[in-house]
Amino acid sequence: MRAVIAEDSVLLRAGLVKVLEAVGYTVAAAVNDAEELLAAVEEHHPDVVVTDVRMPPGLTDEGVRAALLIRRQWPEIAVLLLSQYVEERYAADLLTGDNRGVGYLLKERVGNVDDFLDALERVAAGGTALDPEVVSQLLLRRQSGPLDLLTPREREVLGLMAEGRSNAAIARELVVSESAVAKHINSIFTKLDLPPAEGEHRRVMAVLRFLDA
Template structure:
């Protein structure tokens, strides 16, 4: 399901997603209509513009947060014209699975956008690299200082929602090297042995300074 006030972008998103096999039961232009459509159709994932009518401030974010509270099984991918990292933090603070935050310019790369949307729909996360970079600029405190430059690169890619294999490809290193870096990150961030997926989420949250 798509919520975007720009008619051209909304129609374009529908065409792109239907072409690659997604079913789009509704495409709307405001937050109120979005909530009604989600209640009716219960989609697997919703793509939501951050700023929508009537105020063009944070209507999309508030609608996304409401969706996560009322229908936690519905994944949400926020789209924004600019980097507004606090919205990513707000969304992640409610639930750490099935969430994403991308800049609209990423939609131009269809393969990357579809990959991110599929990842979110499958219960993963997808954070725009520029959002992650902005978050990194404001973090200058322990325990993140303990990480080596390579470990910070790995954690940045983890925060973008990438798998171990995708991280290995991006950094041109082996899967086993990625696993070693991630285990070191867990240790340095004081994350005790537990379910691997759970620790991965906690590491990203620590990186973003978001309370789970």
């Protein structure tokens, strides 16, 4: 598995390289800014990109814009975005559209290597990974509209589902059966008016529904 890393903090960039190489990734490039990121992706065509949200020269949304461009030009490349703070609109920008192989994590999550690698593996495999803190803030701030229709247990399931957890992982976390989880998820989709649709990841669409609320 080949990776490209974009992070302007020298220490964090070096740490990411070390962590990825320790578990078998080949880090094709580790760069400082969005321009170098795009050049590295074009040159190496990695399987996954790990990039900061804010990078030189402006330290605003350069990483997000680079990630969106990568998703448009090379949709087969997975992208995991790192952010210092919860920024809902960046998560929404990245997850809107074809949301397979995308993720959004807070940088503090990198400190827990197992959690970080679990999220990276889900994204690299074509799944999604949304930081638990992002999910928590979304659910807290959207205490109206469609959210009112969900039971407390359904909200718990939605939170874990939005993180990218599988039904089996949710069942282990909540100490319930997988069939119970499946029933909760089907109820969530029904209440949020999310029928099956080709090319859409309903787990992520459920969270985006709150962003649009």
